[in-house]
Amino acid sequence: xxxxxDNPRGTSVPTTPREDGWRTRWGVILAVAGSAVGLGNLLxxxxxxxxxxxxxxxxxxxxxxxxLGIPIAWVEWTxxxxxxxxxxxxxxxxxxxxxxNRVGRYFGALAVLVPAAIYMxxxxxxxxxxxxxxxxxxxxxxxxxxxxxxxxxxxxxxxRVSGSxxxxxxxAEGSAGIGFWLVVLTFNLLLVHRGLSRGIEAFCRWxxxxxxxxxxVVLVRVLTLGTPxxxxxxxxxxxxLGYLWNPDLSRLGDASVWLAAAAQIFFSLSVGFGIIINYAxxxxxxxxxxxxxxxxxxxNEFFEVTFxxxxxxxxxxxxLGxxxxxxxxFALGFTSLPAVFAQLGSWERPIGAAWFLLLFLAAITSxxxxxxxxxxxxxxxxGCSARAAVLLLxxxxxxxxxxxxxxxADLVALDTLDFWIGTxxxxxxxxxxxxxxxxxxxxxxxxxxxxxGAMLKIPRIYRLIIKYVAPAYLAAVFIGFCVxxxxxxxxxxxxxxxxxxxxGLALITLVALVGMARRAERRALELGDxxxxxxxxxxxxxxx
Amino acid sequence: MSVGGWIFMLGSLACVWGLxxxxxxxxxxxxxxxxxxxxxxxxxxxxxxxxxxxxx
Numbered sequence: 395x396x397x398x399x400d401n402p403r404g405t406s407v408p409t410t411p412r413e414d415g416w417r418t419r420w421g422v423i424l425a426v427a428g429s430a431v432g433l434g435n436l437l438x439x440x441x442x443x444x445x446x447x448x449x450x451x452x453x454x455x456x457x458x459x460x461x462l463g464i465p466i467a468w469v470e471w472t473x474x475x476x477x478x479x480x481x482x483x484x485x486x487x488x489x490x491x492x493x494x495n496r497v498g499r500y501f502g503a504l505a506v507l508v509p510a511a512i513y514m515x516x517x518x519x520x521x522x523x524x525x526x527x528x529x530x531x532x533x534x535x536x537x538x539x540x541x542x543x544x545x546x547x548x549x550x551x552x553x554r555v556s557g558s559x560x561x562x563x564x565x566a567e568g569s570a571g572i573g574f575w576l577v578v579l580t581f582n583l584l585l586v587h588r589g590l591s592r593g594i595e596a597f598c599r600w601x602x603x604x605x606x607x608x609x610x611v612v613l614v615r616v617l618t619l620g621t622p623x624x625x626x627x628x629x630x631x632x633x634x635l636g637y638l639w640n641p642d643l644s645r646l647g648d649a650s651v652w653l654a655a656a657a658q659i660f661f662s663l664s665v666g667f668g669i670i671i672n673y674a675x676x677x678x679x680x681x682x683x684x685x686x687x688x689x690x691x692x693x694n695e696f697f698e699v700t701f702x703x704x705x706x707x708x709x710x711x712x713x714l715g716x717x718x719x720x721x722x723x724f725a726l727g728f729t730s731l732p733a734v735f736a737q738l739g740s741w742e743r744p745i746g747a748a749w750f751l752l753l754f755l756a757a758i759t760s761x762x763x764x765x766x767x768x769x770x771x772x773x774x775x776x777g778c779s780a781r782a783a784v785l786l787l788x789x790x791x792x793x794x795x796x797x798x799x800x801x802x803a804d805l806v807a808l809d810t811l812d813f814w815i816g817t818x819x820x821x822x823x824x825x826x827x828x829x830x831x832x833x834x835x836x837x838x839x840x841x842x843x844x845x846x847g848a849m850l851k852i853p854r855i856y857r858l859i860i861k862y863v864a865p866a867y868l869a870a871v872f873i874g875f876c877v878x879x880x881x882x883x884x885x886x887x888x889x890x891x892x893x894x895x896x897x898g899l900a901l902i903t904l905v906a907l908v909g910m911a912r913r914a915e916r917r918a919l920e921l922g923d924x925x926x927x928x929x930x931x932x933x934x935x936x937x938x
Numbered sequence: 939m940s941v942g943g944w945i946f947m948l949g950s951l952a953c954v955w956g957l958x959x960x961x962x963x964x965x966x967x968x969x970x971x972x973x974x975x976x977x978x979x980x981x982x983x984x985x986x987x988x989x990x991x992x993x994x
Contacts, residue, residue: 449943456950636939639947685968689961696958699950849968 478675505668634711649874666824
């Protein structure tokens with residue numbers, strides 16, 4: 395999440411103490427730290443760890459961070475600023491500028507599809523968080539004292555909230571099911587239309603320390619759980635930690651694990667996501683993109699590994715077991731943590747409510763940031779007003795999100811989008827970006843651009859990593875995945891009509907976005923190939 | 939948890955926490971410089987705040 399990214403001009407000059415009230419350096423740290431937390435860290439990461447074999451996932455994960463995450467974060471921040479200084483603020487415009495041809499613009503359309511499609515399920519998970527918080531506050535969660543019964547009830551509650559028992563279950567539940575989704579969706583669109591209010595920004599600034607305290611309490615409780623169910627002595631904390639950290643080299647030859655690890659890094663760093671490329675395009679020539687990208691990446695890792703990993707994965711193992719923890723990438727935090735909170739005695743309700751409410755707040759600023767680049771692109775392509783762009787955006791994401799909400803059996807639509815967009819598309823886009831930077835823009839020009847205004851220099855080894863290692867790494871993993879696992883995934887699409895239709899709809903949306911990218915290109919040419927009207931409008935307003 | 943697991947966990951956490959601490963130290967240690975727009979006066983160095991990018 396971010397406290398400052400909602401407003402394109404706000405991201406351009408957000409840094410004066412007078413403007414943002416960062417009167418102390420601790421204020422800066424809290425704002426930076428607040429930006430590092432989202433559902434990707436606390437919910438998606440544990441789900442990916444468990445789905446990919448626990449300890450088998452961690453080694454590829456750290457390799458991806460060092461050889462892909464950090465360098466491509468530098469690449470994306472640098473390319474975005476370069477584009478922004480030349481009047482481009484959408485991924486379509488920036489990749490078109492860097493590539494110097496329309497192919498770059500068409501790949502840029504992928505960078506619009508990614509945040510839009512991810513938003514369609516992300517907003518649903520936000521609604522789950524809000525509903526859990528409400529249930530804790532209103533006393534709707536009481537899972538009893540017996541551990542197996544508690545786990546069973548926690549799962550049943552999640553099945554009811556997510557509707558994963560059958561398609562249309564959430565809608566059949568009535569207003570309680572669909573109401574939270576509608577409230578969250580509407581709230582998101584209002585925030586995008588008006589810009590995040592300073593009140594919410596300020597709230598996030600004090601809410602973040604509260605979340606750290608809350609997460610620390612939960613972490614301590616998880617690490618002191620011991621063996622909560624004496625009937626199953628192997629389900630204890632040490633074995634839970636071992637499940638996460640014992641190196642498992644047996645799956646290192648599985649390309650899908652490496653793919654999932656790289657995609658998780660990209661997802662949580664928002665690299666190849668279409669967000670940073672919009673956000674960082676408002677930075678100035680003298681801004682330090684090197685230290686900024688590295689600090690954001692490091693903080694992200696801190697929260698992901700410390701809280702996302704140690705809390706949720708350990709708790710999931712202790713209460714659900716290694717095999718029982720499977721069942722949807724984002725489900726783990728919802729099925730295992732309530733069992734942990736129940737161990738807190740009288741603190742169960744306040745801690746449970748605070749955890750899910752703060753998770754909701756962390757998520758909402760992220761989801762708003764996903765809508766901003768799409769909105770900017772719609773304005774750039776269609777030349778429409780901000781209001782019209784938000785209405786169009788609302789219709790697009792509401793339709794897509796309703797699809798995910800309705801086809802909820804086994805969370806098939808959600809997991810399909812998360813894999814094909816949240817994993818594959820992000821992976822491809824990150825590859826395009828690093829090739830554009832290292833080979834099209836040129837590594838020397840690119841690094842010179844990165845070092846402009848930077849106090850911190852990129853280590854020389856990263857010259858080789860960006861130009862050779864990262865593209866080769868991405869290519870090897872992708873080819874390995876295509877050979878080993880793609881036929882299986884395609885077969886699964888054929889067997890599950892909803893999954894196939896979900897991918898089909900995403901492809902149709904991509905084609906439409908490519909068509910709009912062509913239109914945006916024509917508009918840019920008509921305007922003298924400088925800055926689009928939307929860019930100029932956005933950059934001149936406090937609340938676009 | 940195996941000995942390898944302990945080493946992997948403690949080493950990984952030390953690296954991640956160390957990198958984070960080092961970055962925060964650099965952000966806080968970065969000198970301020972005058973803004974291009976004089977009306978804003980001296981401001982935090984961009985690195986101090988630009989790190990706050992959106993994260994999913």
